[in-house]
Amino acid sequence: MSNATLKELSAQLAAKACSSVELAQDFINKINVLNKDLGCYVTVDAERTLAQAQAADARRAAGDAGVLTGVPLAHKDIFCAKGWRTTCGSKMLANFVAPYDAHVVERCDAAGMVTLGKTNMDEFAMGSSNETSFFGPVRNPWDRDRVPGGSSGGSAAAVAARLAPAATGTDTGGSIRQPAALTGICGLKPTYGLVSRYGMIAFASSLDQAGPMARTAEDLGLLLNVMAGHDTRDSTSLERPAEDYNRDLAKPLKGLRVGLPKEFFAAGMTADVQKTIEAAIAEYRKLGATVVDISLPNMGLSVPVYYVLAPAEASSNLSRFDGVRYGHRAAEYTDLLDMYKRSRGEGFGAEVKRRILIGTYVLSHGYYDAYYIRAQKLRRLIAQDFAAAFKQCDVIMGPTSPTTAFKLGEKSSDPVQMYLSDIYTIAVNLAGLPGMSIPCGLDGSGLPVGLQIIGNYFDEARMLNVAHQYQLATDWHQRAPQGAA
Amino acid sequence: MQWEVVIGLETHAQLSTVSKIFSGAPTAFGAEPNTQACGVDIALPGVLPVLNTGAVERAIRFGLAVGATINSPSIFARKNYFYPDLPKGYQISQYERPIVEGGTLTIQVGDAAKTVRLTRAHLEEDAGKSLHEDFHGHTGIDLNRAGTPLLEIVSEPDMRSAEEAVAYAKALHALVRWIDVCDGNMQEGSFRCDANVSVRPVGAKELGTRREIKNLNSFRFLQQAIEYEVRWQINELEDGRAIQQATVLFDPDSGETRMMRTKEDAHDYRYFPDPDLLPLEVTVERLEAVRAAMPPLPQARQEKFCHEYGLTPYDAGLLTASRELADYFESVVAGADAKTGKLCANWINGALSARLNEEGLEIAQSRVSATQLRGMVDRIADGTISGKIAKDIFDAIWAGEGDADAIIAAKGLKQISDSGEIEKIVDQVLAANAQQVADFRAGKEKAFNSLVGQVMKASRGKANPQQVNDILRRKLAS
Structure with a gap:
C-alpha cells in the first residue's frame, strides 16, 4: 500500500479496499522501522495521526469524503500545526508547540488528509543538503552516505523512501526542486503568492513559497489543488479564482515550445547530468515539442543577488527569536544584552548565524545602497529576462541541480560550493515564477537526476501537463531506491 | 548675545x-496585561501582518x-532593533x-496667526510596555499596546518659543479630535510629543545642534520641558560648551x-521595505470618498462664524476648539441675527466656558x-432682562431650576423699562443722596456711577440700565 500514489490511495479508500486508519498504521509501522536510519521525520505522533485517520474514516462513512480524505501526508517542519511541535529544524524552537495551524495545514486538514508527522529540514530552511538541521542530517534513501538535498530534505527523502505518499515543502531558492531532484521524486514550487505563507515560518518573505512534493506530476496537481487558495491573512496571497491544476493533464504536447537557456548548458553541470537532461529533451521532441534556444543573460547574477536579498530578509525575520516570549533562552545571563547574545548564540546553528550576519551587514548604514538596492535592481533584470524568454517559448527546461546527490560532509565546509548547488533554481524564486523538478534518469552511480521545468506566471496547469505527458511515456518516476517499495 | 529658539x-x-x-x-485601553495581544502581536513564528484599512483612512x-x-x-518599512517589548525585533x-x-497647520499665538509647515505624517505600530515595578528585579512585558496604530506627525522646525510649540500641539490636538482620527487622551498616551529643541544666535542661518526631548504627554510638561x-542650552553655549x-x-x-543617549x-x-506588505496604493476614488466624508474643518467654520455673526477671529477661534463646541454654538445661534449671534458667542466663551472649566466638564456635559442658553439670550436681546440679571438666571438654569x-x-x-417707574426711583435716590448730587455737579464724574448703582440697587437690579443712565443724566442736568 505504501508504494501507491495519492491517486491510487484515493481510489482504494473510495473503493473501501482499505481504511484510512489501516493506511496510516501501515505508514507508521514503516516509519518506525526506517526513520532512525534515514532521519526524515523529526516528530511523529501516532496517536494524533490515528485520531485524524479515524475522523477521516468517519467522514467517509458519513458520505462526506473528498478526493484526498483519509490520504496521509507529511508536513515540512516549517509549517505551524496546532498541537504539534514545530521546530523549523532549529534548537531555537526544539520545544515549541505551535498554538495554531498554518493555512496549508488548515487546508490539508479540511480536505481530510492525515498528518503522518513533521519532516526534517535544514535549520530555518537555510541549506541545500539538510545537514544544518539541529536534529541531524537526513540520509538519501538511494545512498545513505549521501545527502537528500535541502532544505526540504526530510519531505523529499520520506516520499522517496515511501514513508509518505506525498509531503509539503517550501522553496526559497530551490528547496523543493533540488531535494526532489536528488531523491528522484517530483516537486513543484508554485507562482509566488499562490499558496499562503500564513503559518509558514519565514526565511525570506519575498521568495518563500510552499508547494507539493510527490511521486507523480498528477499527484502534485492533486495536492496543489488543496494547498493553493487566497488567504486574507497573507497580504501577498493572490486573489484568484480556484482552479483544477490537473485539468490539462491529457493535452498532447504537439507544438509545445520548449526553451533551452544557453546559460544553463554552458558549464557547471556534470557530464552525467548533461547527458540525462539531453535525453529528456529528446524525449520531449518525440512527444511533439519543438526546442527553442533562448538566453537569460543575467542568470549568472542570480546567486549573488539571492545571497544579498535572502539573508537581508532573514536577518530581520529571525529577530523575533530572542528568547523573550518562546523558544530557547539561555540558562544563565547577566543582563538583557547578554540574554539576547547567549540565547541566540546557543539557539542558532552556524549557517543561520552566517546568514544573519550577511543580512545585517548588507542592510547596514552605508552598505544598503551598494548591496540591497543594487540587488533589487538586478532582481528586476532577472525577471525581465524571463519575461522576454516567455515570448519565445511556453516552458523553459534545464537541469534542476548541477550534480546528483553528493556525499554527507562533502560541501559542508565550503558554503560557496553549497550555494552553487542552487544555481539553476534560484533565478525562478527571484522572478516569482513557478518551477518544478521531475525525475528524468539516473547517473553512472545509479543516482537520480532531476529535470527542471519553469513555467510562466500561473502556468502550473500547463507545467503539470508537460510533466504528466513525459511520465506517461517514461518510467523514471517509478524508479525507487532499494528497499523502499 | 541674543538667542533664537528653534523647535x-x-x-x-x-x-x-x-x-x-x-x-x-x-486596542481598548486598560485591559489586563497581555489579554489584548494575538499571535501577530506577540510575533509567533509564521504570523503575518495585514493592514487595517481604518488606520489608512484616518491617515488620509x-x-x-x-x-x-x-x-x-x-511603503511600509521595517525598523530593526532588539527590545523585549518589541516582539518581532522590528517595528513596522x-x-x-x-x-x-507636506501640509501646514495654522496656529494662533496671542493675536497673531502663524503657519507651521509639516514635513510628513506616517503610519506605524506602537510597541508594548516594559514594566519594571512589582517584578522583584525582573522586568514584566505587557504587549496589549503592541501593534496599536500610530500616526507620527513631524513638523518643520518652525516654532520659535515654547508658547508657539504649545499652541501648535494644541492646534494639532484639536484637529485630530475634530476629524475623529484620535481620541486625544493624553493621560492614556493617545497623543504625545517629542520636541526637537535648539538655539542659535539671532540672525544666524545655520540651525544649532538639537536635543530631542522624548515623550511629553501634557501641554504643561511640553512648555516646562522646552x-x-x-x-x-543657552547656559551651556554662553559658558563656552558645545x-x-x-x-x-x-x-x-x-x-x-x-x-x-547621545548620537x-x-x-x-537597518530600514528596508517590509516584504510582508505590499506597497500601499491610494486610488483617486478612495481619496475622493474620504474627502467627501470629511467634516467641515475648523478654519471653514471660523470663517462662517465671522461672516454670519460678525464674530472676531479670536472668538470664532475659541468656538472651534472642538467640533462639539462649534456644534453647540451653532445650535444656540440657529436663526439668530448678528447682534444675538455675538451675544451667544460671548455667553459661551464667557460664563459657560468658565463654568465648564471650574467643574472640569466637557461641552457635551453642559x-x-x-x-x-438661547432662551436666555433672547430675553437679553429683547430687553426683558439685563445682562447682570442674566448672570443669576444662567446660574439658576445651571442649578436645574428650569x-x-x-x-x-x-x-x-x-x-x-417703564420710564415712569424708573423716574420715580431716580427721584427717590436723588433726594436721599444730596451729597453725591452736589459732588457730581462740582465735576466729580465718579459720583454719577455711584448714583446709578443706588438706582439699580433700589430696583433690585431690574431697572433697564440704559434708561437709568439717560433719566439720571437728564435730571442732574436740569
Missing part, C-alpha cells in the same frame, strides 16, 4: 481604530485636513515614502531634562442646554 515637534497620535494596525486584536483624513500630499504608493513603520507628505531645555546631539527625558518632578549610541535601524422664562417669572426678574 520642531514629532507627535504620535494613536489612531482611533477598534483593532490594531496589523492584527484583529482590540489627516493629510487632507492639513492640505498635504497623499502619496500613492507609500514608513520610512522613505510616508503616506502623508523652557528648561532652552535655558540649559551642545552635543542627544535624546533627553523630562522629569516633571525636578522640572529638568536629563540625557538618555554615538544611536541604533543603526448643564445648560443649547435651547436654554428655563429662563420660568425663572424670570418665578423670581420676578423682568426688567423695568
Whole structure:
C-alpha cells in the first residue's frame, strides 16, 4: 500500500479496499522501522495521526469524503500545526508547540488528509543538503552516505523512501526542486503568492513559497489543488479564482515550445547530468515539442543577488527569536544584552548565524545602497529576462541541480560550493515564477537526476501537463531506491 | 548675545481604530496585561501582518485636513532593533515614502496667526510596555499596546518659543479630535510629543545642534520641558560648551531634562521595505470618498462664524476648539441675527466656558442646554432682562431650576423699562443722596456711577440700565 500514489490511495479508500486508519498504521509501522536510519521525520505522533485517520474514516462513512480524505501526508517542519511541535529544524524552537495551524495545514486538514508527522529540514530552511538541521542530517534513501538535498530534505527523502505518499515543502531558492531532484521524486514550487505563507515560518518573505512534493506530476496537481487558495491573512496571497491544476493533464504536447537557456548548458553541470537532461529533451521532441534556444543573460547574477536579498530578509525575520516570549533562552545571563547574545548564540546553528550576519551587514548604514538596492535592481533584470524568454517559448527546461546527490560532509565546509548547488533554481524564486523538478534518469552511480521545468506566471496547469505527458511515456518516476517499495 | 529658539515637534497620535494596525486584536485601553495581544502581536513564528484599512483612512483624513500630499504608493518599512517589548525585533513603520507628505497647520499665538509647515505624517505600530515595578528585579512585558496604530506627525522646525510649540500641539490636538482620527487622551498616551529643541544666535542661518526631548504627554510638561531645555542650552553655549546631539527625558518632578543617549549610541535601524506588505496604493476614488466624508474643518467654520455673526477671529477661534463646541454654538445661534449671534458667542466663551472649566466638564456635559442658553439670550436681546440679571438666571438654569422664562417669572426678574417707574426711583435716590448730587455737579464724574448703582440697587437690579443712565443724566442736568 505504501508504494501507491495519492491517486491510487484515493481510489482504494473510495473503493473501501482499505481504511484510512489501516493506511496510516501501515505508514507508521514503516516509519518506525526506517526513520532512525534515514532521519526524515523529526516528530511523529501516532496517536494524533490515528485520531485524524479515524475522523477521516468517519467522514467517509458519513458520505462526506473528498478526493484526498483519509490520504496521509507529511508536513515540512516549517509549517505551524496546532498541537504539534514545530521546530523549523532549529534548537531555537526544539520545544515549541505551535498554538495554531498554518493555512496549508488548515487546508490539508479540511480536505481530510492525515498528518503522518513533521519532516526534517535544514535549520530555518537555510541549506541545500539538510545537514544544518539541529536534529541531524537526513540520509538519501538511494545512498545513505549521501545527502537528500535541502532544505526540504526530510519531505523529499520520506516520499522517496515511501514513508509518505506525498509531503509539503517550501522553496526559497530551490528547496523543493533540488531535494526532489536528488531523491528522484517530483516537486513543484508554485507562482509566488499562490499558496499562503500564513503559518509558514519565514526565511525570506519575498521568495518563500510552499508547494507539493510527490511521486507523480498528477499527484502534485492533486495536492496543489488543496494547498493553493487566497488567504486574507497573507497580504501577498493572490486573489484568484480556484482552479483544477490537473485539468490539462491529457493535452498532447504537439507544438509545445520548449526553451533551452544557453546559460544553463554552458558549464557547471556534470557530464552525467548533461547527458540525462539531453535525453529528456529528446524525449520531449518525440512527444511533439519543438526546442527553442533562448538566453537569460543575467542568470549568472542570480546567486549573488539571492545571497544579498535572502539573508537581508532573514536577518530581520529571525529577530523575533530572542528568547523573550518562546523558544530557547539561555540558562544563565547577566543582563538583557547578554540574554539576547547567549540565547541566540546557543539557539542558532552556524549557517543561520552566517546568514544573519550577511543580512545585517548588507542592510547596514552605508552598505544598503551598494548591496540591497543594487540587488533589487538586478532582481528586476532577472525577471525581465524571463519575461522576454516567455515570448519565445511556453516552458523553459534545464537541469534542476548541477550534480546528483553528493556525499554527507562533502560541501559542508565550503558554503560557496553549497550555494552553487542552487544555481539553476534560484533565478525562478527571484522572478516569482513557478518551477518544478521531475525525475528524468539516473547517473553512472545509479543516482537520480532531476529535470527542471519553469513555467510562466500561473502556468502550473500547463507545467503539470508537460510533466504528466513525459511520465506517461517514461518510467523514471517509478524508479525507487532499494528497499523502499 | 541674543538667542533664537528653534523647535520642531514629532507627535504620535494613536489612531482611533477598534483593532490594531496589523492584527484583529482590540486596542481598548486598560485591559489586563497581555489579554489584548494575538499571535501577530506577540510575533509567533509564521504570523503575518495585514493592514487595517481604518488606520489608512484616518491617515488620509489627516493629510487632507492639513492640505498635504497623499502619496500613492507609500511603503511600509521595517525598523530593526532588539527590545523585549518589541516582539518581532522590528517595528513596522514608513520610512522613505510616508503616506502623508507636506501640509501646514495654522496656529494662533496671542493675536497673531502663524503657519507651521509639516514635513510628513506616517503610519506605524506602537510597541508594548516594559514594566519594571512589582517584578522583584525582573522586568514584566505587557504587549496589549503592541501593534496599536500610530500616526507620527513631524513638523518643520518652525516654532520659535515654547508658547508657539504649545499652541501648535494644541492646534494639532484639536484637529485630530475634530476629524475623529484620535481620541486625544493624553493621560492614556493617545497623543504625545517629542520636541526637537535648539538655539542659535539671532540672525544666524545655520540651525544649532538639537536635543530631542522624548515623550511629553501634557501641554504643561511640553512648555516646562522646552523652557528648561532652552535655558540649559543657552547656559551651556554662553559658558563656552558645545551642545552635543542627544535624546533627553523630562522629569516633571525636578522640572529638568536629563540625557538618555547621545548620537554615538544611536541604533543603526537597518530600514528596508517590509516584504510582508505590499506597497500601499491610494486610488483617486478612495481619496475622493474620504474627502467627501470629511467634516467641515475648523478654519471653514471660523470663517462662517465671522461672516454670519460678525464674530472676531479670536472668538470664532475659541468656538472651534472642538467640533462639539462649534456644534453647540451653532445650535444656540440657529436663526439668530448678528447682534444675538455675538451675544451667544460671548455667553459661551464667557460664563459657560468658565463654568465648564471650574467643574472640569466637557461641552457635551453642559448643564445648560443649547435651547436654554438661547432662551436666555433672547430675553437679553429683547430687553426683558439685563445682562447682570442674566448672570443669576444662567446660574439658576445651571442649578436645574428650569428655563429662563420660568425663572424670570418665578423670581420676578423682568426688567423695568417703564420710564415712569424708573423716574420715580431716580427721584427717590436723588433726594436721599444730596451729597453725591452736589459732588457730581462740582465735576466729580465718579459720583454719577455711584448714583446709578443706588438706582439699580433700589430696583433690585431690574431697572433697564440704559434708561437709568439717560433719566439720571437728564435730571442732574436740569
